[in-house]
Amino acid sequence: MSHSRSAKNTRHKLLGLIHLAVKRQGLSDTDYRAWLEREFGVRTSAKLNEAQLHSVVNAFRSSGWLDGQARGATGGEDRPTAGQWAKIAALSRELGWDGLEAPGLQKFVERVTKLSSPRFMTRAQARNVIAGMESWKKHRESNSKAQP
The missing domain is CATH 1.10.260 (434 Repressor (Amino-terminal Domain))
Structure with a gap:
């Protein structure tokens, strides 16, 4: 597998994790895009570089957004x-x-x-x-x- 293809697969996986976390948290598209713009100066995750994508995924992991079930799915927490x-x-x-x-x-x-x-x-x-x-x-x- 070429380096370019590997990087593309990594990028695709990171984008998928970001969208999974946003969906699990019930974050509205407007709020998500406002957060991206405030934190990274872009309104779409497609414009983030690989380091920025890793940063977003790590932030979501550290806040528990990518662990287990979606919040709220455990019975009204x-x-x-x-x-x-x-x-x-x-x-x-x-x-x-x-x-x-x-x-x-x-x-x-x-x-x-x-x-x-x-x-x-x-x-x-x-x-x-x-x-x-x-x-x-x-x-x-x-x-x-x-x-x-």
Whole structure:
């Protein structure tokens, strides 16, 4: 098999995993495309390079989007929405952390929710984490503007 064909197969598999994760989470096309644009500057995963595709798949895996059944398929669990996960990931990066698995985020979630990991959050707890992160971000921004 040629290198080009192998790369094409890898790309095809990564795109399939991304679409599977998006479908499992019930993420709307509009929300997904907005997230792609915010994170990578494109509105379609077809325009991502292979490294970016790997980055998206790894982020989805670390958030549990590619594990087992689709969320909600286990009997009405009150799990965070895909939009909430995307917002937490984006705020995490804005606060200087490295996405959903960052130790700083883990500690923040533990302080806010008393849970050992973000993956155990409910939707309500995710709302509290997002509100706390937004508040912290605003506080940091206002303090940086006040500095001469």
